[in-house]
Structure formats: C-alpha cells, structure tokens
Amino acid sequence: MPNIKGQIASKVPPPLNDIIRPLVVQFAAAGYSNPQIVSKLKEHYDTNTYNFL
16 A cells, blocks of 8 residues: 555554543543553553554
C-alpha cells in the first residue's frame, strides 16, 4: 500500500479495542481526565506490540 501522507509506516498494530475500551470506561467513570487516561492505558498493555496513536 502506498504511503500517501509521506509518513513512516509503522508495522505495529494499534491496540485492540477489546483491551482498551473497558479500561477507558473504568478510568472515565473514576473521573480521570483524558491525558491521565492515556498515561494509565500505557501501563496496561504492551506498547512494544501495540501502537498508541
């Protein structure tokens, strides 16, 4: 597939919805802000395997 935007393509897939959705719901319900949620999500899955956009 061509690189239309001229960016370096990453072969790391994005995190699976099944992994992050329950965590986002849990953290949002606990009152965390979006930046805090992003920081906490990185603690719960392998960032070497899954890309975080």
